[in-house]
Amino acid sequence: MTTQTSQAPARGTRRRRSALPYVLVLPAVLLFVLFILAPGAYAVVLSLQRRKVSGGLLGTGSKVVWVGLDNYRQVLTDGELWSSALRMLEVGAITIPVTIGLALLFALLLDTARARFTRAARLLIFLPYAVPGVIATLLWGFMYLPATSPIGGDHIDYFGATGVYGSVANIAVWGAVGFNMVVIYTALRALPPEIYEAARMDGCSELQIALRIKVPLVLPAITMCTLFTVLASAQLFNEPNTLKPLSNAISSTWVPLMKVYTDAFVNSDIYSAAATSVVLAVAALAVSFVAARVVQARVAGGGR
Structure with missing residues (x-):
């Protein structure tokens, strides 16, 4: 009798423990469904529709009709969208290598044995990330204006057709x-210090340790950061949209997301905007999938 009584609470405890992971994951799943999956599904539905005006020349009425893939054909043959995508790529060609290069350089400098005040330096370097994008763009926008610029606004055209990139x-x-x-930097700090000590005993300089040991070992982290930066470049919107009133070179469709915004909220064409959004989302997912496979291959190969 005592054995049966002790086994029953044990089974109840195992059930509660087995259900605990699902309970902990449930809020994240609900947020994903409500704010990502459901809006995405609604965008797909809108992308397959079109509002049709009826009533002849007077246009006395309208109704929503299913048009299948017509919106996608219109989007993929829109020269304005391809031009905005090209401008996005040109900005990304500057942003991605410079961002990753500076991040790697700062991380390596902070990880050297002679580095001082590393906590303060990390905070100062990280601080701009905490500034909202719109506020940061406004701050830089006033620095670019000739009337308020302390960085040569009278001599450099920051808002010209070329300089705006x-x-x-x-x-x-x-x-x-x-x-x-x-x-x-976190990936560097996770490496065992014995590797560096052995390299120094073999006569390696700090530069050789950084280039031949540290960089190959943190290559998965660098690849992941590159993925984050590529996806951020594909979502470029705040910076050009905030600078648009200050520059004649930035149109309302300068990058793809600005075109989506203009189509949906200025031209009231939510159906074309939805189709463009779906195309951009598929492209971002494809880039993420390829980059994730690259990261997995690097991790499986030991960073080689």
Whole structure:
């Protein structure tokens, strides 16, 4: 009798323990469904529809009709969208290598044996990441204006047709370097110090240790940061949209997300905007999948 009584609470405890992971994951699942999955599904539904005006020339009525893939054909043949995507790639060509290069450089410098005041330096480098993107863009925008610029606004056209690419990329880099530096620095600190001691005993300099030991071992972290930066570049919106009133070179469709915003909320064409959003989301997922496979291959290969 005592054995049966003791076994019953044990089974109840095992059930509660087995259910605990699902209870802990449930809030994240609900948030994912409510704010990502459901809006995404609604966008797909909208992308397959179109509002049709009826009533002849007077346009006395309208109704929503299913048009299948017509919106996608219109989006994929829209030259304005491809031009905005090209501008996004040009900004990304500046942002991605500069962001990862500076983040890696700062992380390596902070990880050297002679580094001093590393906590304060990490905080100062990370601080721009905590500044909201719109506020950061406004701050830099006033620094770019000739009337208020302390960085040569009278001699450099920061808002010209060519200079605006560097201006937008500079703001993106300024805000993203700190986060990526922390990720790479954390990976460096996780490496066993015995490796460095053995390398120094063999006569390696700090530069050789950084390039031949540290960088290969933290390559998965660098690859992950590159993925984050690529996805952030694909979502470029705040910087050019905030700078648009200050620059004639930035149109309302300068990058793809600005075109989505203009189509949906200025031109009231939510169906084309939804199709464009779905295309951009699929492209971002494809990039994420390829990058994730690269990271897995690097981790499985020991960072080689």
